Amino acid sequence: MKTRIPVVLLACGSFNPITNMHLRLFEVARDHLHQTGLYQVMEGIISPVNDNYRKKDLVSSHHRVAMARLALQSSDWIRVDSWESEQAQWMETVNVLRHHQSQLLRYGTQMEGLDSAAPELKLLCGADVLKTFQTPNLWKDSHIQEIVEKFGLVCVNRAGHDPKGYILGSPILCKYQHNIHLAREPVLNEISATYVRRALAQGQSVKYLLPDAVIAYIKDHGLYMTDSSQKARSTQKNKGKTS
Amino acid sequence: MGTANPNESRLTEGSAPRGRVATAGDVDVPGKMKTRIPVVLLACGSFNPITNMHLRLFEVARDHLHQTGLYQVMEGIISPVNDNYRKKDLVSSHHRVAMARLALQSSDWIRVDSWESEQAQWMETVNVLRHHQSQLLRYGTQMEGLDSAAPELKLLCGADVLKTFQTPNLWKDSHIQEIVEKFGLVCVNRAGHDPKGYILGSPILCKYQHNIHLAREPVLNEISATYVRRALAQGQSVKYLLPDAVIAYIKDHGLYMTDSSQKARSTQKNKGKTS
Numbered sequence: 001m002k003t004r005i006p007v008v009l010l011a012c013g014s015f016n017p018i019t020n021m022h023l024r025l026f027e028v029a030r031d032h033l034h035q036t037g038l039y040q041v042m043e044g045i046i047s048p049v050n051d052n053y054r055k056k057d058l059v060s061s062h063h064r065v066a067m068a069r070l071a072l073q074s075s076d077w078i079r080v081d082s083w084e085s086e087q088a089q090w091m092e093t094v095n096v097l098r099h100h101q102s103q104l105l106r107y108g109t110q111m112e113g114l115d116s117a118a119p120e121l122k123l124l125c126g127a128d129v130l131k132t133f134q135t136p137n138l139w140k141d142s143h144i145q146e147i148v149e150k151f152g153l154v155c156v157n158r159a160g161h162d163p164k165g166y167i168l169g170s171p172i173l174c175k176y177q178h179n180i181h182l183a184r185e186p187v188l189n190e191i192s193a194t195y196v197r198r199a200l201a202q203g204q205s206v207k208y209l210l211p212d213a214v215i216a217y218i219k220d221h222g223l224y225m226t227d228s229s230q231k232a233r234s235t236q237k238n239k240g241k242t243s
Numbered sequence: 244m245g246t247a248n249p250n251e252s253r254l255t256e257g258s259a260p261r262g263r264v265a266t267a268g269d270v271d272v273p274g275k276m277k278t279r280i281p282v283v284l285l286a287c288g289s290f291n292p293i294t295n296m297h298l299r300l301f302e303v304a305r306d307h308l309h310q311t312g313l314y315q316v317m318e319g320i321i322s323p324v325n326d327n328y329r330k331k332d333l334v335s336s337h338h339r340v341a342m343a344r345l346a347l348q349s350s351d352w353i354r355v356d357s358w359e360s361e362q363a364q365w366m367e368t369v370n371v372l373r374h375h376q377s378q379l380l381r382y383g384t385q386m387e388g389l390d391s392a393a394p395e396l397k398l399l400c401g402a403d404v405l406k407t408f409q410t411p412n413l414w415k416d417s418h419i420q421e422i423v424e425k426f427g428l429v430c431v432n433r434a435g436h437d438p439k440g441y442i443l444g445s446p447i448l449c450k451y452q453h454n455i456h457l458a459r460e461p462v463l464n465e466i467s468a469t470y471v472r473r474a475l476a477q478g479q480s481v482k483y484l485l486p487d488a489v490i491a492y493i494k495d496h497g498l499y500m501t502d503s504s505q506k507a508r509s510t511q512k513n514k515g516k517t518s
Contacts, residue, residue, distance in 0.1 A: 023483040024482075188463045189466065190462065195462050204306045208298040209295075209299070212349050
C-alpha cells in the first residue's frame with residue numbers, strides 16, 4: 001500500500017496572452033512528477049499577475065483571466081485563479097504561494113475537497129525563471145529559501161538554459177535541490193508570448209500557437225492590436241513571472 | 244504546367260501598397276486594379292500523426308506570401324503519403340487522413356486530400372504535384388471553382404526537406420528542376436538549418452531561386468512527430484502539441500501504443516516527406 005504525495009502545481013506569470021507553451025509546462029511537469037513514482041498531481045493553478053505589475057503591453061487582468069479560462073476549457077485538472085489579480089497591489093510570488101497553501105489546508109483542492117491529505121503546493125516555472133534567482137536584488141534571499149524549502153519548485157527546461165548549473169551556482173538552491181524537480185520537454189516549443197503579441201499587431205497568424213477560443217477572444221475584444229515593444233527581450237524586472 | 248499566361252496575373256507597373264500589411268483577405272488595393280497571383284500550397288508528408296507544427300507551416304507560408312504583395316493564397320492541401328512508402332511506425336493511411344481531417348476542422352482554407360494515399364503504389368512528389376496541378380486546371384480550387392485564374396501550385400515544406408535535395412540519388416535532378424521551375428517551393432525555416440546555404444550550394448536551386456520562397460517562423464515550434472509517437476507509447480501527455488480531436492482519435496483507435504524506433508533520427512530515405 002504505497003501512497004503518493006498529493007501535489008498541486010501553481011504557475012505565476014503574465015499570461016499575456018496564455019499560449020500552448022504555458023499549457024505544456026503543466027503537462028510536462030505532471031508527467032515528470034508521476035514518473036518519479038512519489039507524487040500524484042491533483043490540480044494545476046494558473047495565477048495571472050496583478051495589473052499593477054506594470055509590465056509593458058500587459059492587458060487588463062480581467063482579459064488575461066478570461067483567456068486563460070477559455071484555454072483551460074478542455075483541461076480536466078488545471079484551473080485559473082484570479083485572486084492574485086484582484087488584490088489592490090502587486091505581490092511577491094511567495095505571498096501567492098502562502099495564500100494558496102492556506103486555501104488548500106482549509107478547503108482541499110477543488111477536485112478532492114478535504115477527503116485526502118493536504119497536498120504539497122509547488123511552484124511551476126520555466127528554467128528562465130530559475131535563472132532569475134541569480135539576478136542581484138530581484139528576489140529576497142529569504143523568499144527563495146522559503147520557496148524551495150517550504151514549498152518546492154518544478155522547473156521545466158527551455159532551450160538555451162542550464163538549470164542544473166543554476167542550482168549548483170547557488171548555495172540555497174543546492175541545499176534544497178531535493179525539492180527542485182527538473183523536467184525536460186524534448187519538444188522545442190518556445191512559443192514566446194512576446195512574439196505572439198508582435199504577430200497579432202502585424203496581422204500575422206497565431207493559429208495553432210494558442211487555443212482557438214483564445215484567438216477568437218483576442219479578435220472579439222481588439223486586444224494586442226498595437227505592440228510597443230520591438231525588442232526581443234524585456235529589460236524589466238521579472239520576479240518569478242513567465243512572459 | 245504552370246500558368247498558361249504568366250503576364251495576365253502579374254502586377255501592373257506601380258509601387259507596392261504603402262503602409263499596409265498584407266492579411267489573408269487582402270486581394271485588391273483600394274483605388275488600384277492590382278491582381279495578385281493566386282497560389283495553392285501542397286504539403287506532402289507522413290503526417291504520422293499530424294501536429295500543430297505541420298499546421299503552422301501553412302499559416303507561416305501564407306503570411307509570408309501575402310506580405311510580398313504578389314500572391315493570394317487560395318487553398319492549402321495536406322497530402323498524406325501512401326502506405327507503401329513503408330516508413331517505420333507508419334500507421335494506416337486511412338487513420339492518417341482521418342486525423343488530418345479532424346485537425347483541419349477549424350481551418351477555413353486547408354484541406355486534406357487522400358488521392359496520393361489511395362494509389363496502388365507510392366509515388367514521387369513530382370507526380371503528386373502534377374496530379375493536383377491538372378485538377379486545379381480542370382476544376383479550380385474547392386473554394387473558388389473556375390471563376391478565377393488557375394492558381395500556381397507550390398510545394399510547401401520545411402528546410403529539412405530542402406536539405407535532402409543534396410542527398411545523392413535521393414531525388415532525380417529532373418524532378419528537382421521541375422519542382423522549382425514549373426511549380427515553385429515555399430520553404431519554412433527550422434532550427435539548425437540554413438536554407439539560403441542549401442540554395443547557394445546547388446546550381447539548379449540557384450537558377451530558380453526566384454521561385455523558392457523562404458519563410459521564417461520566429462517561434463521555435465519543433466514539434467517532432469517522432470517525439471509525439473514516443474511520448475504516446477510511453478503514456479506521456481501530448482496535449483497542446485496536437486489538436487484535441489486528433490489526440491482523442493489516437494486514443495479511441497489505440498494508435499501509437501508501441502514505438503519501435505528509439506533513435507532520434509530515422510536513417511530511411513526521405514523523398515520530400517516531412518515526418
